[in-house]
Amino acid sequence: MPELPEIESIRRSLLFLQSDFIENFKLSSLAPVEHCSKSELLKKFNNTQLVQISRRGKYLLFENDQSCTLVIHLGMSGKLLYFKNTPHPIPLHTHATFVLKNKGVLLYIDPRRFGTLSLSLEANDNPFLNRLGPDYDHPNFNLQQFITQCRRHPKLQLKTLCLNQSVAAGLGNIYACEALYHARLSPLKLVQKTKDAELERLFQATRQVLKLGIEKGGSSLKDYLDGLGNRGVMKDFLQVYDREGQKTLDGLGKVIRITQQNRSTWYCPELQK
DNA sequence: GCGATCCTGGCC
DNA sequence: GGCCAGGATCGC
Numbered sequence: 621m622p623e624l625p626e627i628e629s630i631r632r633s634l635l636f637l638q639s640d641f642i643e644n645f646k647l648s649s650l651a652p653v654e655h656c657s658k659s660e661l662l663k664k665f666n667n668t669q670l671v672q673i674s675r676r677g678k679y680l681l682f683e684n685d686q687s688c689t690l691v692i693h694l695g696m697s698g699k700l701l702y703f704k705n706t707p708h709p710i711p712l713h714t715h716a717t718f719v720l721k722n723k724g725v726l727l728y729i730d731p732r733r734f735g736t737l738s739l740s741l742e743a744n745d746n747p748f749l750n751r752l753g754p755d756y757d758h759p760n761f762n763l764q765q766f767i768t769q770c771r772r773h774p775k776l777q778l779k780t781l782c783l784n785q786s787v788a789a790g791l792g793n794i795y796a797c798e799a800l801y802h803a804r805l806s807p808l809k810l811v812q813k814t815k816d817a818e819l820e821r822l823f824q825a826t827r828q829v830l831k832l833g834i835e836k837g838g839s840s841l842k843d844y845l846d847g848l849g850n851r852g853v854m855k856d857f858l859q860v861y862d863r864e865g866q867k868t869l870d871g872l873g874k875v876i877r878i879t880q881q882n883r884s885t886w887y888c889p890e891l892q893k
Numbered sequence: 894g895c896g897a898t899c900c901t902g903g904c905c
Numbered sequence: 906g907g908c909c910a911g912g913a914t915c916g917c
Contacts, residue, residue, distance in 0.1 A: 621911040678912080696912055697901075713901080732900045734912055748913095775894070785913080792911050842903080844911065861911095882896060884909085 621696045624678060624756065624790030625833030625854065626844055630700055631675045633847035637702070637723055641669050642684070644719035647737075651715040652695075652730065655747055656739045664688045664739065670720075677752045677789025681740075688739065691746050695734030701727050702847045726847070752789040756830055761788070766823045770811055778814065778822065779807035779880050790830060794839055794861045797886050799826040801860045801868065806892045807878075807885045832857060860886040 622630070645666045647658050668684035675681065680700070682690040692700070701711075704724040710717070716728035716737060728737070740746040753769055754761040769787045781787055782796035791799065800807050802825035805818055814822075838844055838852030841862070845851060859869045863886055864877040873888035 623911055626911065693912085695900095696910065730900095731902070732910090732912095734900070736913095777894095780894080783912085794911055839911070841911070881894090882898095883912090 621698065621844055622678065622694050622838070623792035623795050623833070624675075624830050625795070625836075626838035626846075626852065627675055627678050627680060627694070628757075628834050629838040629846045629852055630694075631673055631680055633850070634673055634700065634702065634726070637670060637720065637726065638673055639669065639671065640723045641721035642666065642718050643721045644717070646717040646719075648715040650733060652733045652736050654736045654738050661690070661737065661739055664741075665690060676749055677755055677785055678792070679748065679752075688741055689746075691736075691738045691740050691748060692728065693736045693738075693748065695730060695732060695736070697732040697843075698728065698730035698735035699843075699845060700847050701729060701845065701849060703727065752785055753787045754789065756788050756790045756827055757834075763820055763823055767816055767819050770814075770819050774810070774812035776811050777807060777880060778805055778809050778811065779885050781811055782807075782822075782826070783881070783883075788826075791826065793883055793885075794841075794858065795826070795829055795833060797861045798829045798858060800887060800892060802829055804892055806889070807880060807887050809893075860888060862886065 642665055645662055653661055665684060668686050671685050672683040680692040706725045711729050713731040714727050714729050718726040738748060744750055773781055779796055782791045803821040805822055833854045836852055836854035839854040840851035841855055860875050863875040866875055868875055868888055873891045875886050875888055878885050
């Protein structure tokens with residue numbers, strides 16, 4: 621479900637929880653914990669202080685005062701929702717509960733369980749984070765680095781390249797389609813057929829569309845909400861995503877849908893070459 | 894590189 | 906009932 625702008629919006633909405641204490645941390649029997657045991661995760665975070673909430677790609681990082689970091693991925697259907705008082709009944713598919721000392725309760729809810737909860741105790745020890753390329757919105761990530769990353773995958777189509785988190789982190793299906801539209805590049809074009817100047821367009825377009833997504837609070841297509849239950853309005857600015865058979869939002873061309881890697885791609889063949 | 898797969902739910 | 910969904914991994 622959520623991509624970089626949605627995760628960043630969730631992060632910002634939850635920053636007020638920093639410095640509170642996790643009094644009671646609970647996991648459901650189906651909680652999608654990976655690369656460590658549930659009991660270790662519970663032990664590491666129960667009765668600790670939450671000191672920092674940060675983000676890497678589409679992962680949220682909860683660091684406590686014991687230098688342990690909970691690495692949260694929301695998959696397709698995951699949500700982190702804050703409540704002042706514990707809701708009754710607890711929502712279906714709640715897989716983690718953080719009861720805080722001062723500020724209420726935070727729930728991790730994930731019906732499809734494509735998300736993951738994992739642990740990081742020191743630099744470069746988390747398999748998920750280790751696989752990630754640079755964040756698109758990192759100030760030090762520059763064009764030359766992006767081009768170098770792209771050239772390692774000459775046979776990939778550009779859409780596939782965009783979704784590859786080891787090239788660069790943060791893009792998902794919505795913003796990949798949007799970035800390719802803004803760069804006027806076909807999602808089917810091979811990296812090896814793409815000039816440096818075109819990759820530059822893709823890089824700049826990607827950074828811009830992610831920035832806009834953050835400014836608009838993310839894309840609430842059906843059920844995305846930030847940590848406080850607020851919707852984002854980026855949906856109203858999407859040019860091609862989910863517009864099969866319609867004109868692009870700006871009215872410049874007509875959108876078709878194709879399938880790549882078992883996922884839908886929306887694009888405008890007249891404008892994207 | 895690609896298609897299938899993990900899962901639940903909503904919509905036609 | 907079938908198809909589709911803001912993701913990522915694992916096989917041929």
